[in-house]
Amino acid sequence: xxxxxxxxVRRDLLLVARQPAEMINPLVFFLLVIALFPLGVxxxxxxxxxxxxxxxxxxxxxxxxxxxxxxxxxxxxxxxLEQLLLAPYPSWSLVLAKVFVHWLVSGLPLILISPLIxxxxxxxxxxxxxxxxxxxxxTPTLSLLGAIGAALVTGVRGGGMLLTLLILPLYVPVIIFxxxxxxxxxxxxxxxxxxxxxxxxxxxxxxxTPWSAGSALKL
Amino acid sequence: MTESSxxxxxxxxxxxxxxxxxxxxxxLQPWFAIAALxxxxxxxxxxxxxxxxxxxxxxxxxxxxxHVPAAILSQSIFLGMAVAGAVGLVWKMKxxxxxxRSCIAxxxxxxxxxxxxxxxxxxxxxxxxxVWDARLTSTLVxxxxxxxxxxxxxxxxxxxxxxxxxxxxxxxxxxxIPIIKYSVEWWNTLHQSSSFTLTAKPSMPADMYLxxxxxxxxxxxxxxxxxxxxxxxxxxxxxxGASWLMQHRDITGA
Numbered sequence: 237x238x239x240x241x242x243x244x245v246r247r248d249l250l251l252v253a254r255q256p257a258e259m260i261n262p263l264v265f266f267l268l269v270i271a272l273f274p275l276g277v278x279x280x281x282x283x284x285x286x287x288x289x290x291x292x293x294x295x296x297x298x299x300x301x302x303x304x305x306x307x308x309x310x311x312x313x314x315x316x317l318e319q320l321l322l323a324p325y326p327s328w329s330l331v332l333a334k335v336f337v338h339w340l341v342s343g344l345p346l347i348l349i350s351p352l353i354x355x356x357x358x359x360x361x362x363x364x365x366x367x368x369x370x371x372x373x374x375t376p377t378l379s380l381l382g383a384i385g386a387a388l389v390t391g392v393r394g395g396g397m398l399l400t401l402l403i404l405p406l407y408v409p410v411i412i413f414x415x416x417x418x419x420x421x422x423x424x425x426x427x428x429x430x431x432x433x434x435x436x437x438x439x440x441x442x443x444x445t446p447w448s449a450g451s452a453l454k455l
Numbered sequence: 456m457t458e459s460s461x462x463x464x465x466x467x468x469x470x471x472x473x474x475x476x477x478x479x480x481x482x483l484q485p486w487f488a489i490a491a492l493x494x495x496x497x498x499x500x501x502x503x504x505x506x507x508x509x510x511x512x513x514x515x516x517x518x519x520x521x522h523v524p525a526a527i528l529s530q531s532i533f534l535g536m537a538v539a540g541a542v543g544l545v546w547k548m549k550x551x552x553x554x555x556r557s558c559i560a561x562x563x564x565x566x567x568x569x570x571x572x573x574x575x576x577x578x579x580x581x582x583x584x585x586v587w588d589a590r591l592t593s594t595l596v597x598x599x600x601x602x603x604x605x606x607x608x609x610x611x612x613x614x615x616x617x618x619x620x621x622x623x624x625x626x627x628x629x630x631x632i633p634i635i636k637y638s639v640e641w642w643n644t645l646h647q648s649s650s651f652t653l654t655a656k657p658s659m660p661a662d663m664y665l666x667x668x669x670x671x672x673x674x675x676x677x678x679x680x681x682x683x684x685x686x687x688x689x690x691x692x693x694x695x696g697a698s699w700l701m702q703h704r705d706i707t708g709a
Contacts, residue, residue: 388607406628
């Protein structure tokens, strides 16, 4: 089964490498959304530094959602998803492998670029490690939860909008704790509790979502 | 699995048959209708006209007799939808999926009523229609969850698949509701505590909470009635042409 998952991971990474736009588009989208806030709200450093945590988290969430639509769609359209599900392995292993690639491609670049964004939004520099850590724990949770929605809307017309409707309510806890942890760090408060809760949500999502997304794929 | 020492009772499997459910629901329906009408009228008249006015809020508290049942039902229905969906997934019962789907619209309606009446009540009491308080926010998220399930149902044209998708999403949503609720409560603890939970009775006199109890029970009966009616109409749609249905007295009018 590990080999099966590894084969999917390698295949998907190869596909992304041949189509780098799939990886770059969410990142550009992330930067654009971030850039809209100073333009739309106010370019003042005092205001931006207060809202930076929330803005970055919301933008990360939207960028994740944008790329989630394609999680199973391409495989479904060319028929390979059906063949993968026919393999003698549980469907959750397929979901887990695909989610892992999705996170590598969409979540990890966001984390790597986040210090730059944080500086642009005047987030206090001592809060940057917390921002990166919270994104590191939080974005996999976003990918996992999103897999359920992506699996449910696979093969449905106009799936992208629907996916957003289905998944954003489930993202509420992640954004609350993710953004609060950064805000707490910016004020010099302890962040252990937030990180523990984020990690708990990650573990919980890891248990529940591959199974439910897998059964949704089989519908 | 066939050697399992413990089995679900016979009636449970009978309920999974559209024919049985249709007949049984047909018998129950008028009773729920009478109970809902009676309890809601009794509770509403007592609560709105005869219950004493609140010493602080005056008469504005009377919206409670609409608001609280709607809020309670909005959560119960989501749970009921998830349970029906789980039953459908485990025992592969089409009727259970139909019940789950019947819950969506009525659940969303109760959630919307709870939100709107809450906003109306909030204005005189808190001075604002909306505050980002824990309970309000989690109810709003609940409403969004209903909206998502509703949208998914409309997007999937095949009924059977839509039923399963509803079930999965309802189960995931139910697991998430406590998480959302607590995350929201920790996030913003502005919480204006509510003095009208049914578990902690003595916070108001009997003349005030008994009508509330009646309207809550009445709302449950109304919900049961609507679900039975909608499930029956789904059965009629999916089984149209089946000989048992054509001979049923509801159709023939005999």
